[in-house]
Amino acid sequence: MSVAMLPASAISEAPKPAQDSAPQESAPHESAPPSLIGLSREALAERLGAIGVPEKQRRMRAAQLWNWMYVRGVDDFGAMSNVAKGLREELAGRFALGRPEIVSEQVSQDGTRKWLLRLADGREVETVYIPEDDRGTLCISSQVGCTLTCSFCHTGTQRLVRNLEAGEIVAQIMLARDRLGDWPGAEGPEDKTGIPDGPRKITNVVLMGMGEPLYNFDNVRDAMAIVSDGEGISLSKRRITLSTSGVVPEIPRWGEEAGTMLAISLHAVRDDLRNELVPINKKWPIADLLEACRNYPGLSNAKRITFEYVMLDGVNDSVADAKELVRLLKKIPAKINLIPFNPWPGSPYECSDWDQIEKFAEVVNRAGYASPVRTPRGRDIMAACGQLKSASVKLRASQRAVAAASNA
Structure with missing residues (x-):
């Protein structure tokens, strides 16, 4: 992922490993009028x-x-x-043109905004807006829940329910533009904390919310075609980033058919550790993943791949790990995002201390890679990278805990 969370998923052609299986449910209720949003x-x-x-x-x-x-x-x-x-x-x-229902809207102290959205069938997803001085990045979801079980990611503790339709993906952007006043002549919210002053409030879109986007390939591709259409929402493909945990067969296809920027949730430099952190690695190990990256269509110094690396104390943050990361990425035009781990209830990891993150970053920087350390955003509203999980699931879990305690 690359600005707000980590992915998860369901695929078109490539078979899924056993741990990726999950029931797929239909999209909207039959009684709901069909939406025109998301159609070509x-x-x-x-x-x-x-x-x-x-x-x-x-x-x-x-x-x-x-x-x-x-x-x-x-x-x-x-x-x-x-x-x-x-x-x-x-x-x-x-027909309908409606947006998802807003179940809750939270604004962080740093201006980050998180919306819990209810879809037409009652399922819920989260969408996060991260404002900065010169840009506004919207992190959108591609699935309800997640088919992967990345051990450091809160979303990965929620089972996959279904893929989002193209219209449900586009509608997240449209709703955010509604709320931010990002349409021509729109006023925007009374509380403009952190929202940039420029003509576009949403300048970048990242597919880094709930779900593994490459496991919902066709719907995500069709949605991004609308988002990047010059006579529509009109975001450049260079301002759209798809983040994948490593669905190797779909990476070149995405480059050919969609051509957006690419981010890889790497997080480890050894297969044994990545098998634990990102279990999809058991199906497509690091060597296969990096080979797909080297062959990504359009890859160049002007179109680099972002490698995301969450910093876990005593797990993957040694200087030796940093040196191996540099070796692995040799000859791949790349940027490396170092992500301080964002804790969530029950998480088994802790964030690396700042001195260790700086030592790691120094090794990467000396090798010639840009390696910004991502400032955690929205931690106070559980909107930071790896923290997303629909509130309804969290509520049901708390209700089960209360019921178990009362029956004990």
Whole structure:
């Protein structure tokens, strides 16, 4: 991951190891009107045809809807003033433009914002906004829960429920833009703590929230095509980063079909340790992962891969580990993000002390790699890297504990 959390997952073609298996459930309730968010222009035109829009008008009408949804951010068909009134009414009766329901919104002392969002089927995900002076990064989820069991990651303690649809992924960004006033002419929240003054409040998107995005490849790819569309939300692919724990067969495919920036949750330099920290390593070990990185389409000094490395006291933070990390990444255009471990209830690890992190960073820097130590953000609201877990799961766990105590 690279600015707010760590991934997890469900895949299109590559078989999953036993520990990755989890039941997949359907997306929205059948009773909910289908959303137009997340559809391609071609799919929008097909929906318009299904409600009787003449073929000659469909492309034009789809372009109008696209502009209203992704450029202006409207969530009401009635506001689409250049669409015929009859068509607006027909659309309103058949389809939806709504965002996920906000269950809770928390604002950290440092300005980080975390939203717990309820989807149409009642499932929940978390989305985090991290403001800085010159940018605003939105960390979005790709799955409900997580199929991986990374031992240092809170999200990994929550089972995978299902993949998010493309529209549910895009809608996280649209909701955040609603809340931050990031649409043209929008006011934004009364409390603007930490929000940058520039014309775009969300300048970067990272797929580093709940879920392993490469295990939901098609939906994530389709969502990012909308996010990067120059006539829509219009974020450059260089400002979109997908973080993976190492789904090796899908890495080159992602580069070919999506072409965003790539981040790798590495966290160890030996297979025996990475097997423990990131169990997907048992299926695709470090050598295979790094070979896929070397062959990532478009890789260059201008398009480097970010390697994420969580600093765990006495586990992976020695100077010898730093030297081995440098050796492993030789000839890979890379940046190395050193992430102080963010604790969560019951976590088995502690964060490396600052002196040791500096020693580690010095070795990496001397080798010529940029190795920023990521300042923990949103720790006070459990929004920092590796801390995400939907509040409903946490609540159910606490309820079970209370019930067990009362029955003891």
